[in-house]
Amino acid sequence: MAPRPSGRRCACLAWLALVAGCGLPASPDLTGTLVGESAHFRLFVDPDFDASRLPADLQGAGSLDWLESDWTDKQTMLKMPEGARKIDYHLMTSAHTVAACGGGADSCELRATLQIASDAPVFQHELMHAYMQLAAPGADPISFITEGTAQAIGCYSLPWKVDPREDASSWQEAVTSGLYDYGEGGVFVRYLIRTQGIDAFVRYYQQAPQRRDPALFATNFSAFWNMTIDDAWAAMHAARRATGTDAPICPCSWPTPPTDGQPLDSNPITHPYWPLPDTGGASLALTAPSAEFFDFADCDGVAPYFESNFAELQTTNFAPSLTDVAVAIVQLPSDGRRRYTTTPISTAALGAYITDSCGEGVPYPLPADFVTGWGALSVMVDQASIGGVTKYAQVQLPSSGVVAADVGLNTDVDVCDSCAFDQGSCVATAALMDPLAPLYTRVRPGPVNVRWKVPPVAPGGAFPDPAGAWIQVTTILK
Amino acid sequence: MNRPRSLSIPLTVVGLVAVLCGIARAEVPSPDRPSPLRLSAGAAYLRESWSPSGNRAGAVFSGAGPSLELSIGKSVRPRLVVGGLWQFVGVLDPAESYMGTTTVVSGTGRFLDVFAGFADYTPNPRRGLHVGGSAGLLVATTLDRACCFTTSWGAALSVRAGYDLFVSRRWSIGALAQLEATRAWSRESNVSATSTGLLPTLALSFTVDSRKR
Numbered sequence: 013m014a015p016r017p018s019g020r021r022c023a024c025l026a027w028l029a030l031v032a033g034c035g036l037p038a039s040p041d042l043t044g045t046l047v048g049e050s051a052h053f054r055l056f057v058d059p060d061f062d063a064s065r066l067p068a069d070l071q072g073a074g075s076l077d078w079l080e081s082d083w084t085d086k087q088t089m090l091k092m093p094e095g096a097r098k099i100d101y102h103l104m105t106s107a108h109t110v111a112a113c114g115g116g117a118d119s120c121e122l123r124a125t126l127q128i129a130s131d132a133p134v135f136q137h138e139l140m141h142a143y144m145q146l147a148a149p150g151a152d153p154i155s156f157i158t159e160g161t162a163q164a165i166g167c168y169s170l171p172w173k174v175d176p177r178e179d180a181s182s183w184q185e186a187v188t189s190g191l192y193d194y195g196e197g198g199v200f201v202r203y204l205i206r207t208q209g210i211d212a213f214v215r216y217y218q219q220a221p222q223r224r225d226p227a228l229f230a231t232n233f234s235a236f237w238n239m240t241i242d243d244a245w246a247a248m249h250a251a252r253r254a255t256g257t258d259a260p261i262c263p264c265s266w267p268t269p270p271t272d273g274q275p276l277d278s279n280p281i282t283h284p285y286w287p288l289p290d291t292g293g294a295s296l297a298l299t300a301p302s303a304e305f306f307d308f309a310d311c312d313g314v315a316p317y318f319e320s321n322f323a324e325l326q327t328t329n330f331a332p333s334l335t336d337v338a339v340a341i342v343q344l345p346s347d348g349r350r351r352y353t354t355t356p357i358s359t360a361a362l363g364a365y366i367t368d369s370c371g372e373g374v375p376y377p378l379p380a381d382f383v384t385g386w387g388a389l390s391v392m393v394d395q396a397s398i399g400g401v402t403k404y405a406q407v408q409l410p411s412s413g414v415v416a417a418d419v420g421l422n423t424d425v426d427v428c429d430s431c432a433f434d435q436g437s438c439v440a441t442a443a444l445m446d447p448l449a450p451l452y453t454r455v456r457p458g459p460v461n462v463r464w465k466v467p468p469v470a471p472g473g474a475f476p477d478p479a480g481a482w483i484q485v486t487t488i489l490k
Numbered sequence: 491m492n493r494p495r496s497l498s499i500p501l502t503v504v505g506l507v508a509v510l511c512g513i514a515r516a517e518v519p520s521p522d523r524p525s526p527l528r529l530s531a532g533a534a535y536l537r538e539s540w541s542p543s544g545n546r547a548g549a550v551f552s553g554a555g556p557s558l559e560l561s562i563g564k565s566v567r568p569r570l571v572v573g574g575l576w577q578f579v580g581v582l583d584p585a586e587s588y589m590g591t592t593t594v595v596s597g598t599g600r601f602l603d604v605f606a607g608f609a610d611y612t613p614n615p616r617r618g619l620h621v622g623g624s625a626g627l628l629v630a631t632t633l634d635r636a637c638c639f640t641t642s643w644g645a646a647l648s649v650r651a652g653y654d655l656f657v658s659r660r661w662s663i664g665a666l667a668q669l670e671a672t673r674a675w676s677r678e679s680n681v682s683a684t685s686t687g688l689l690p691t692l693a694l695s696f697t698v699d700s701r702k703r
Contacts, residue, residue: 155636184588188595190636221679223634224595227549227588231542232679242589 042102042112042127048073049098052083058104066133069281075103075133078281082134083143085284088265089165089210092146099142100127123152134284136166144217153220154229156187160197161217164205165261167285169307169354171317171477172259174252183245184226199258202313203248206261208237251314256472259313264352271296271362278335278356285354287311288344295343295365295405297376298357299336302326302385305478306340306357306392311350316396318475321482323388330386331486337385340480341365341376341405345394366393366405370431370461375406383413383485391425391464392480399469405462413485415453425481426463427453433463455485523660523699526571530559530666532693534579536600538672542683551600553584557691559666561608562700569612575624577604577670579689597635602672602689604628604646618654618664623647630674630685642685644674654697666695 044056055076057063063071070078079101083092106118112129113120119130121141128138140162144151152158178195180186186196205213216236221228230241237244252258268289269276277283278300288296288308298306305322320340325331336358343366344351359379367373378387391405415427428438464481534557541548556579563573579602586593606626613619628646633639647670654664672687 152637182591184591184593188593219680221681222637223632223640223678224598224636225632225634226586226591226593226595227540227542227547228679228681230588231546231681231683234546235544235680 041125042100042104042122042129043108044102044104048076050076050080052098053079054098054100055079056100056102058102058108060105060108061103061131062105063103069279070133074281075101078134078284079139081282081284082136082139085167085263085265086140086143086165088263089261090143090147090214091211092143096146097126099139099146100125102127102129103133104129104131106131136168137162140165144214147214148218151218151220152222153217154187154222154224155190155193156197156224157201157217157220159193160199160201163194163198163260164201165263167262167264167309167352167354168260169309169319170259172257172313174256174258176249176253179249183230183241187229188224188226198260199252200245200248202258202261203244203251204237206312206314207247255314256474257310257314257316259309259317261313262309262311262352264311264350269357269360271360273359273361276358276360278358280354280356283356285352286357286360287350287352289360289362290350291344291362293346294362295341297339297341297359297361297363297365298353298355299359299379300338300340300355300357301335302331302333302337304338304355306338306342306355306390307353308342308344308351308392309353311352315345315347315349315351316473316475318392318395318479319477320390320392320480321388321478323386323484325386325484325486326388332381332385334379334381334385336379337382337387339378339382339387340390340392341407342390342392342480343394343403345396366391366403368401368403370404370433370463371406373404373406375408375459377408378410380410383409383411383487386487387485388482389462389485390478390480390482391462393466395466395469395475395479396473397469399466401466403464403466405464407460407462409455409457409460409485412454412456413487415455415483415485424465424467425483427455427483428461428463429456429459431461433461523571523697524565525699525701526561526563526565526573526697527700528559528561528563528695528697530557530561530693530695532557532666532691534581534689534691536579536581536584536602536687536689538600538685538687540683540685542681547589548683549586549588551581551584551586551685553581553600555579555581557693559691559693563608563610569615571610571612571622573608573610575604575606575608575626577606577691578602579604579691595634599633599635601631601633602628602646602687603631604670604672606646606648608650610650618656618662619651620654621649621651623649624670628672628674630672630676640676640678642674642676644672644685646670646672648689652695654695660699662697664695664697666693667691668693 044058047057048055109129109131119135121128121138126142180192186192221232233241264287268287303326305320307319309317363374365376535554538551559577561575563571565571581600583594584600606624608624610620610622625647628644631641648668650668652666654662656662668691670689674685676683
């Protein structure tokens with residue numbers, strides 16, 4: 013949030029003043045020790061801040077790299093000028109942050125001072141406030157627009173489902189009450205960016221009204237955009253209802269990962285997310301460190317978000333922590349939309365790994381330590397539009413293990429070392445779930461076929477959470 | 491958002507009537523005062539039309555609030571006083587009607603400062619009735635406690651009538667009713683607009699001859 017100075021002093025003066033001339037109170041200077049400086053940031057750390065809870069590479073001045081990554085990404089949209097004032101980022105304890113921000117806020121950007129107070133090393137929302145001050149210097153629109161803008165752009169691993177019950181009764185209420193600044197404010201700003209472009213929106217932000225006055229807001233809006241606020245408000249909600257999703261817009265400016273299966277720089281500091289390549293209808297096989305799940309979000313924020321299951325077993329001491337034992341084979345929706353993942357992927361490979369018939373696809377070689385790391389495999393398709401069909405994937409298992417029914421194998425998924433599902437040793441999982449049947453499927457090195465009976469599409473085309481089929485491999489032999 | 495009907499005006503009227511009825515028993519003759527200083531406090535109701543340029547839809551702001559006026563005059567002829575006045579009216583959280591929707595934005599206010607010249611005529615010196623008018627400069631301030639305030643300039647014109655009851659040769663207490671028309675011009679966020687207001691005021695006035703005789 014961006015705290016605004018109290019109007020109390022101005023109110024008193026206005027009662028007494030004959031003419032205007034009241035200055036706004038200055039924001040307080042935040043405390044902290046300067047620990048480092050980069051091209052666009054100065055990093056201050058509160059002496060009471062417990063940096064030991066941060067990963068090693070984020071301690072000291074380490075988070076400056078992450079901040080610079082965020083700047084580089086967002087600058088592709090907002091075009092903040094180089095050589096302007098640096099942003100002071102204050103890493104503070106929660107208590108000190110709340111005290112500095114006021115109003116119970118757990119982070120804030122002190123407007124016009126380019127100071128951010130937060131207990132998180134990178135807080136995209138507050139950074140957006142600072143970026144907008146640089147992109148539109150001197151602008152200070154109503155909080156519906158400022159907070160909406162801070163909510164409008166960002167790369168998050170969150171579903172952001174639309175809930176019309178949270179909507180304001182009218183745009184007048186939304187822009188004046190302060191209750192809808194983050195929710196519908198974000199929706200409104202995203203609608204403008206998507207339909208009018210980011211450059212036009214920044215120009216609008218530069219001159220938008222400061223005061224909460226519906227008539228002034230509407231008149232300024234229609235003069236700038238040449239459309240009425242009523243029309244825009246109606247179109248915004250119609251677009252939102254049509255998609256059912258309205259997530260922040262991610263610049264997706266980072267390069268897509270090479271899909272040759274070679275190790276990637278999965279450091280989230282330098283790659284906070286990965287835009288995904290155009291797969292041309294093929295499937296994408298991704299690996300990630302232990303206990304990671306895979307999320308898939310639309311860069312424009314209008315297509316549904318979906319994410320895989322994660323291997324809780326990989327968080328235990330039983331399984332060694334490895335860099336590539338979470339695996340997802342995903343057939344991305346063929347809607348032409350650019351997507352990204354915030355999962356710290358370690359490899360990416362492209363191929364026809366998911367097919368409609370067994371044995372027709374390209375086998376995906378699982379990582380060498382997949383079984384010893386208690387690997388987990390997710391198979392994912394566009395469950396918003398594909399359902400009631402059977403999909404197959406073939407993987408090459410590097411060593412022996414078991415796929416255990418009691419640790420997550422669901423009844424929609426079967427594994428078999430051949431395509432002879434339901435025959436011989438390849439007993440369907442539904443039978444395995446029988447109390448009298450063995451509780452695991454033994455798997456050996458070599459090809460393993462996965463059969464997934466994709467459930468019917470849910471009403472409204474919603475992705476299940478988690479999405480996809482999922483199998484867990486362990487080294488335990490019962 | 492619906493605004494509860496303000497009780498300030500009816501209460502003020504009742505108060506004024508009660509006070510005047512009590513003082514009327516004093517029956518002090520009305521002297522001609524060479525330099526009256528008058529303080530009036532009461533209530534005003536503002537109804538202001540906001541009209542942006544370019545044939546765009548306008549809005550109407552309305553609401554009641556306190557009024558305070560200070561005037562000082564000089565008797566230039568028998569029964570005629572001219573002088574200057576400052577009037578302040580503040581309307582907190584005015585209702586704004588725009589395109590069929592009425593909104594009350596909490597934490598906002600409309601404040602009017604009028605600096606005017608006035609003329610006040612007492613038709614019959616044996617009675618306390620006086621009538622007059624004023625014309626002057628308007629400074630209109632719109633405050634939003636969430637951020638800021640803006641100021642616009644304009645003009646104000648009023649007609650007024652009052653009735654004074656003398657409690658001594660120098661002091662009187664009375665009622666003052668005024669109907670004021672205002673017009674202000676503003677430019678904010680690239681929107682040029684004209685605000686035209688009507689401001690009835692009812693006040694209790696205290697007058698003293700500021701020059702000792």
